[in-house]
Amino acid sequence: MMVVEAHNVVKRFGAREAVAGIDLSVPPGVCFGLLGPNGAGKTTTLRMVYGVIRPTSGTVHVFGIDVAKHPRAVRSRLGVTLQQNVLIEALSPVENLRVFGRYHLLERSVLERRVEELLDFLELRSHAHVPVKHLSGGFQRRLAIALSLVNDPELLILDEPTTGLDPAVRLALWARVRALRAAGKTVLLTTHYMDEAQRLCDRVAIVSQGKVLSEGAPEALIATHLAREALECECEEREVPVLLDGLPVAHVLRTGDRLTVYADDVSAIADVIRARDGGERRTLVLRPTNLEDVFLALTGSTLEGEA
């Protein structure tokens, strides 16, 4: 049975269609990513998964339960970390965890044991009794995630878990998410970071304008839509045919002055382009194809917005 199963879900706010017919199947024990730019409908989709808003049409089942009909039953078995940390700043991490545990009606002994586990798991112990307002952004984010784990959920939902955090903190959080998945939890997250989706997620759905454009394992998505390697350089429109004439290129994308060509082996292509370059010695970037490229190929725009 799928942990999350959404069928043809539509959500309209007045005339605006935030989600325009999404299908999702999240199997147990995987880390599933919704990858898309801001405003693509990712957060709205999540909000329908945990049942705080109802779809205009379509159905969402979580753990096989219709969320719109039994929101309490579903939400007692999942945890959600919102985009914005919701913490009581005057209280310590331990006190925040206790307050949150009460929303789940956890028994005192269960709650205290859970608090101890989470202090260790998210490395909060050093400042367990310091008011939250004195803690760093990374620490507060870890506490926000700890709150969503207080009921030992089967499904963890993370909305933009690492937006605005520094690289070291991001790496640390990714390690925690991997540990959770290794412990058998299902993780559903949204992100507009290609690297986050690629390094963390077993499956990714690329979302744009309220629709899923493509879905699958990151490598499979790349293999389906583009070739393995990418070569990037600056060049003008009129130069393109000259530089690429007769080369074994699978795909070509232009965004502004930037040309990206995709092929299974771009180093050979790089040599030819250098030879045709007329001594200009422009910088060539050779790299593996990533999900950002797939997004670009599917939508014509970058994850950060219009190219």
Added chain:
Amino acid sequence: MSLSVPHALSVWHRNLAMYRRTWKWNILPNFFEPVFYLVAIGVGLGAYVQQMGGLPYAAFLAPGLVCVAAMNGASFEVTYNIFVRMHYEKTYDAMLTTPVEPDDILAGEVLWAVTRAGIYGGCFYLVTAAWGLVPWQGAPWALVVILLTGLLFAAIGLAFSLQILTIDLFSFYFTLFLTPLFLFSDVFFPLAERLAGFWLWVAEALPLLHPVRLARLGFAGRWSPVMLWDVAYILASSAALLWFCRRSIRGRLMG
């Protein structure tokens, strides 16, 4: 109806946990305001007043100010504090990721506003009783009146807070609604002696009038059938407003 009492209590408990850390900064301004009125108007101005409603002026004033303290305690909670939790701190968005439902949030917040009315009104009652302005025997009845006042003003304040989209509008609520209520609801002078006929009937619409009348009669150990009307007014208005709030809070949190 999807109210769960344990979940509503968890919402109430969240506010209590926070209040235990911040009450020292919260309680002082709210608490001292009626004390200042009692001293300035009751004692200062009261020295020039022979009697009012058959009582020394400070003793006339005290029961109404107990209700005002309760009204203020509840009102601050369901206006600025609720608005900040809803729109800035996103407290309710986080609660709604757990089994807590909007009805639980509404009930928990009303209960908390009534609790704060109890704290402010109760403290002020103790001050006036220690001063000898109201009798100690009135304490149980004072508790009832204070809690009813808290309920009524929690319901009124919530109904307003759930409609507005900008925090600036609360200055209208306080300056154009609560302040006139405070001044014209039998607290400072008996309306019945200054109004006649039709206008006396109109005055019955003033929400604060009813708790004040309950307090003044009840503290003195007196009973009148009009007190039934006062209790009915408070309970019926609160119920109607909270029914309306249930729909509003769903729209706000689950839109």
